[in-house]
Amino acid sequence: DAGVIQSPRHEVTEMGQEVTLRCKPISGHNSLFWYRQTMMRGLELLIYFNNNVPIDDSGMPEDRFSAKMPNASFSTLKIQPSEPRDSAVYFCASSLQGQFSYNEQFFGPGTRLTVL
Amino acid sequence: RKEVEQDPGPFNVPEGATVAFNCTYSNSASQSFFWYRQDCRKEPKLLMSVYSSGNEDGRFTAQLNRASQYISLLIRDSKLSDSATYLCVVNGNTGFQKLVFGTGTRLLVSP
Numbered sequence: 001d002a003g004v005i006q007s008p009r010h011e012v013t014e015m016g017q018e019v020t021l022r023c024k025p026i027s028g029h030n031s032l033f034w035y036r037q038t039m040m041r042g043l044e045l046l047i048y049f050n051n052n053v054p055i056d057d058s059g060m061p062e063d064r065f066s067a068k069m070p071n072a073s074f075s076t077l078k079i080q081p082s083e084p085r086d087s088a089v090y091f092c093a094s095s096l097q098g099q100f101s102y103n104e105q106f107f108g109p110g111t112r113l114t115v116l
Numbered sequence: 117r118k119e120v121e122q123d124p125g126p127f128n129v130p131e132g133a134t135v136a137f138n139c140t141y142s143n144s145a146s147q148s149f150f151w152y153r154q155d156c157r158k159e160p161k162l163l164m165s166v167y168s169s170g171n172e173d174g175r176f177t178a179q180l181n182r183a184s185q186y187i188s189l190l191i192r193d194s195k196l197s198d199s200a201t202y203l204c205v206v207n208g209n210t211g212f213q214k215l216v217f218g219t220g221t222r223l224l225v226s227p
Contacts, residue, residue: 043217091159109159
């Protein structure tokens with residue numbers, strides 16, 4: 001079975017450029033999460049969607065970050081313009097969530113972003 | 117204060133040793149607790165859930181102390197393959213669930 005798929009796996013860009021990260025969740029999962037991981041701050045939740053609807057974006061650092069989920073099988077995280085402090089590993093995760101139950105979140109392999 | 121706090125380590129232990137990690141959380145309303153494992157340059161993966169009564173999975177035992185807001189993970193008979201970072205994870209919400217991750221405790225098991 002295919003797990004969560006992320007692309008690209010590595011991205012090197014220059015400050016000021018637009019960056020788009022892509023995620024395909026596991027088929028049948030109804031929740032999708034975007035995380036950012038750095039050495040200093042660990043793993044931080046940026047935004048999550050349930051049934052393609054953004055539920056909580058309080059972790060999105062600022063207006064330069066935006067996320068969309070146009071359908072159940074695709075999501076994007078966009079940074080425009082990018083800055084060196086955005087350098088991190090960005091993980092996408094998906095799960096099958098019930099209203100009163102927790103199910104395991106499955107993480108993709110991550111996108112390692114370097115902004116020069 | 118961080119929502120989830122862990123000793124970053126590293127914990128250096130020989131093969132066969134028993135090692136324990138602790139974690140504290142600040143939200144007394146938290147309902148669900150987990151340990152995730154993350155190998156170097158890989159994604160986090162669920163190791164085990166933590167139940168109020170404590171639970172065991174092979175060489176791994178997890179304990180929860182709600183009164184002290186404290187979670188532990190015990191690894192017995194450590195293997196070289198146990199070398200990884202162990203993330204303490206707490207979920208404070210009902211309904212649509214958010215996870216709060218600790219920054220992790222690094223374990224190095226040597227021959």
